[in-house]
Amino acid sequence: MKRLFRRVMYNLGSLISAFFNIGISLKFVILVCVILTAGTYFITNKVAIDNVGGAADYAEAMRYIEIKDIVDEKFIDTVDRGAMGDSAAAAMVAGLGDKWSYYMSSDEYKTYQLYSSDEYSDIGLSIMKDDSGGYQVISVNPGSPAAWAGLTPGMVITDVDGEDVTVYDADYVRQLIRGKLNTVFTLGINRGQSTITVDCTGFYVSPVSYRMEKTEAGYIKIDNFEAGSGQDAINAIEDLLSQKAVALCIDVRGNPGGLKNEIAKLLDYLLPKGMLFSEVDKEGNRNIVESDGMCVQIPIVVLLNTETYSEAELFAAVLQEYNWALLMGEPTSGRTRTQSTVELADGSAIRLSTKTYLTPNGNDISASGGVVPDSIVFNTDASATGTTEGTTGVSDGTASTSADDQLMAALKYLS
Numbered sequence: 001m002k003r004l005f006r007r008v009m010y011n012l013g014s015l016i017s018a019f020f021n022i023g024i025s026l027k028f029v030i031l032v033c034v035i036l037t038a039g040t041y042f043i044t045n046k047v048a049i050d051n052v053g054g055a056a057d058y059a060e061a062m063r064y065i066e067i068k069d070i071v072d073e074k075f076i077d078t079v080d081r082g083a084m085g086d087s088a089a090a091a092m093v094a095g096l097g098d099k100w101s102y103y104m105s106s107d108e109y110k111t112y113q114l115y116s117s118d119e120y121s122d123i124g125l126s127i128m129k130d131d132s133g134g135y136q137v138i139s140v141n142p143g144s145p146a147a148w149a150g151l152t153p154g155m156v157i158t159d160v161d162g163e164d165v166t167v168y169d170a171d172y173v174r175q176l177i178r179g180k181l182n183t184v185f186t187l188g189i190n191r192g193q194s195t196i197t198v199d200c201t202g203f204y205v206s207p208v209s210y211r212m213e214k215t216e217a218g219y220i221k222i223d224n225f226e227a228g229s230g231q232d233a234i235n236a237i238e239d240l241l242s243q244k245a246v247a248l249c250i251d252v253r254g255n256p257g258g259l260k261n262e263i264a265k266l267l268d269y270l271l272p273k274g275m276l277f278s279e280v281d282k283e284g285n286r287n288i289v290e291s292d293g294m295c296v297q298i299p300i301v302v303l304l305n306t307e308t309y310s311e312a313e314l315f316a317a318v319l320q321e322y323n324w325a326l327l328m329g330e331p332t333s334g335r336t337r338t339q340s341t342v343e344l345a346d347g348s349a350i351r352l353s354t355k356t357y358l359t360p361n362g363n364d365i366s367a368s369g370g371v372v373p374d375s376i377v378f379n380t381d382a383s384a385t386g387t388t389e390g391t392t393g394v395s396d397g398t399a400s401t402s403a404d405d406q407l408m409a410a411l412k413y414l415s
Contacts, residue, residue, distance in 0.1 A: 064088060089348065098353050100337055100366075106347035113170075123181060123200055125151060133166035134158045134190075135173060149198040151187070159188035171340050179259055182228035208232040210240060215415040218245035219407075225258030225311045230265030237269070237296065247299040247414040251407070253329060257310025260357075264289045267315065270296050271322055277314055278358045279338070286358075300325035301410040304373060309335045314357045317371045321360050326413065327373040329406050334370035377409045 071079055090103040104112055113128055124144020127135040134156040140146045158166050160180070165173045182204040187196045207223035218240030222233055237248065260279065267276045273293040278286045302316045302325045313332045319325035337353040344350070356364050365371060381403040 086348070089350075093350055093352070098337070098366075100335060100339055101350070101352045104349045104351065109343070109347065109349040112341075112349070112351075123177070123198060123203075127157060129170050129173075130156060132156065135165065135170075145198050145200045145203050149187075149196050151196060151198070155189050157187050157189060158191045161185050162188070169341065175259070179227050179261070181226060204228060206232045208236050210236040212240060212243050212245060213249075213411055215247075215411050216245060217247040217249055217411055217414040218243070219249045219251065219411075221251045222255055222312075224255055225262040225315070227259060227262065229258065230262035233266050234269045241296075241298075245298070247301075248296075249301045249303065249407070249410045249414060250325070251303040252308050252312040252316060253303050253305040253406070254307045255309070255312035256307075257312050257335075260289070260311055260314075263311045263315045267318055268292060269294070270300075270319070271324055274322075275360045277318055277360065279355050280358055281355050299414055301414055302327050303329045303406055303410055304332055304371065305330040305406070306333060308332045308371075311336075311357075313365055313371050314359070317359050317363070317365055320371070320374065321363075326375065327371065328375045328377055328410050328413070329373050330376065330378060331372045332365075332370040334366045334368060336365040375409070375413075377406045379403070379405045381405075 068081075068084070071084070086103070086105045093101050093103045123146050124141030125146040126138040126140075128138050130136040135158075137146075137151055137153050137155045137157065139153055140151050158164065160173070160176050163176070165176065168176075180198075181200050184197060184199045184201060187198060188194075189196060207226060207229050208220065209223075210218060210220040213219055218237065220233060220236050220240070222229060233250075240248070260277075264276060268291040271291045272295040274291055276289045276291050278288045280286045300319065302319055304312070304316050304327060308316065308329075309332070313334070313336050316325075316327055316332075320327050336357045338355040338357075339351050340354045341349055341351050353366075356366055358364055
């Protein structure tokens, strides 16, 4: 082997010498080859490391490859490489310890896109992002605001109220359209080829209901914090105050949340001047929401349970930190982070928590595990939660005909 190597090096040296008509010793040729080989290896290795994000990421990638090679070599059954890759990707996201972040295979992501496209049901419109960056209309519900406006499948929406949406992801556009659900707004079709006006005002159903109790407390049920809910809740409170309500019971049990500007509107109405909450991203950039000096100063109880989520949790937590309301019911889950969907090169995707809400005291509700009521009360009959019949009481706050223990406890406290 040594003789063969020396002969190769000798012939290589002779070839170089003949080409350049110079004399080169064998040792010099070997030295040059070693230097070139080492340099090539170093550059190749550095490029490989840089391509995966650095030495630590490269080590992790090599560990995955090592495991894959061992499985391929030694595992007794046939290896499904696709399933193994999806499981590894899912485990990486699960390792974050954030139950709201997760991985979707390409098939799961397609299903998710179809599900997400139906989140505009209040205007009767299903859309999905297409290759041009616009949002293609998939279906239109008969008799809906979208149908009355003249939208048809195949149209491509490129702007909402004049704002170009082709530069945004589906999560942003979803929020944008959700904020229009009780208004009149325009949709630009095919980059300005036509503009369609959608009027949702005649189809709007308020998520807020209310009544006066015989305890002289006003009861307000807020089913969600979607578009229009903030002003509707304010209108309800104004009406109850005009009826001489001396206290308020605000029920956000089963409220899945909605839009941050809607809770901001209601909190601004209820609370005195100060910071209400902020939304912060990984870089520490904060969007701070503040209240003015006007406020409502009467006893308030907020009812919540395990199905109180997101902006509804934040709403309750802010009132609690201001000592403006007593929270009653069950601890919440802490689902107060906002997620973004990032599509990967192979068609799969990850749903990742990218922002979180902070209370006035800087508390991350999600990191804390949820909102804990001041008074923990459970309903013995879960089906009675939200019952609106038989819940008016007498002067001592009791009502024998209701099985809603949480509501009865709130009315008795307020009386």
